[in-house]
Amino acid sequence: MITVEKLSKRFGDVLAVRDLSFTVAPGAVTGFLGPNGAGKTTTLRMILGLVSPTSGTATIDGSQYVDLPEPVRSVGAVLESTAFHPGHTARTHLRVLATAAGIARDRVHEVLALVDLDHAAARRIGGFSLGMRQRLAIASALLGDPDVLILDEPANGLDPEGIHWLRGFLRALAVDGRTVLVSSHVLTEMAKTADHVVIINHGRLLASGPTAEFGSLEDSYLELVRS
Ligand SMILES: Nc1ncnc2c1ncn2[C@@H]1O[C@H](COP(=O)(O)OP(=O)(O)OP(=O)(O)O)[C@@H](O)[C@H]1O
Ligand SMILES: [Mg+2]
Incomplete structure (x- = not known):
């Protein structure tokens, strides 16, 4: 809520x-x-x-975002201007985020499959279309399996x-x-x-x-x- x-x-x-x-x-x-x-x-x-x-x-x-104990696991967000490192592959991008948040690596494959981007996992984000970037942003938001999604x-x-x-x-x-x-x-x-x-x-x-x-x-x- x-x-x-x-x-x-x-x-x-x-x-x-x-x-x-x-x-x-x-x-x-x-x-x-x-x-x-x-x-x-x-x-x-x-x-x-x-x-x-x-x-x-x-x-x-009931909690302000800053007070959430594990924000990534509570709330996933897709914002207007998501920044990606163009040289990273989709998989690397998600692995970096997962590692930072203490999320198991297996989850990266799961979220890529969820957004139908598994075929592009090893491609550099710099070459992604707008729609592919949007899917990757959604995959990033889902990493922590959050109960709340804000898009x-x-x-x-x-x-x-x-x-x-x-x-x-x-x-x-x-x-x-x-x-x-x-x-x-x-x-x-x-x-x-x-x-x-x-x-x-x-x-x-x-x-x-x-x-x-x-x-x-x-x-x-x-x-x-x-x-
Ligand atoms: N960082 C900022 N500094 C100054 N003004 C800002 C800032 N962010 C938003 N605004 C202003 O606040 C108002 C609301 O902007 P906001 O981006 O929230 O609208 P929006 O509903 O998301 O619009 P859109 O549909 O175009 O995305 C606008 O007048 C905008 O110029
Ligand atoms: Mg807006």
Whole structure:
């Protein structure tokens, strides 16, 4: 369970997130929606302890990220700008992360298979396509077998088949009882993937609830962000 409570973030003159509260339940995919600059990435980064809130709190199963005893095993994250060493192979990249986190090497093979990247395990990341990098970022997030997954626009760069794969993948994680929070601009896809949506704009909550209650998600979204 992720709990965001009265969260605010100011960058100089910009109030990126304003008094934002919502919860993300386990066993479901929650879509985090909002226009460019709405504050989605900033909120996700605050949940992950990468940006410190100006006020309010974000907790994961009751603890702030910094207080989690084994963060890699609790929370996996796929962020917008994941940095890879281009000279490393996918396998090496994952082994380095696994070693740093005290995770058994066998897990590297498992996560590569989970994201359908086992065939490219020995290839250098510098030669990876955008979609392959995105899959590798997802594999990295899964290394610690975390109960909570936070993904910032994971569909970016994926082809239609890849997007379809991602949908099934996120759904399976949720069915497994995990907490899945995913931001995306692809509303047609979110309508099919997310059980629940949280919609923000200008850093504020516009709406949250079961996806089914929004009727046409795209129409509801456009109405909300234009009002
Ligand atoms: N490090 C920073 N310094 C200054 N301003 C920032 C910083 N990070 C974000 N902002 C500002 O905060 C606001 C929210 O940005 P954020 O990246 O959270 O939006 P977003 O919803 O993720 O947008 P997008 O859909 O384009 O990814 C924007 O006005 C942005 O310019
Ligand atoms: Mg963003």
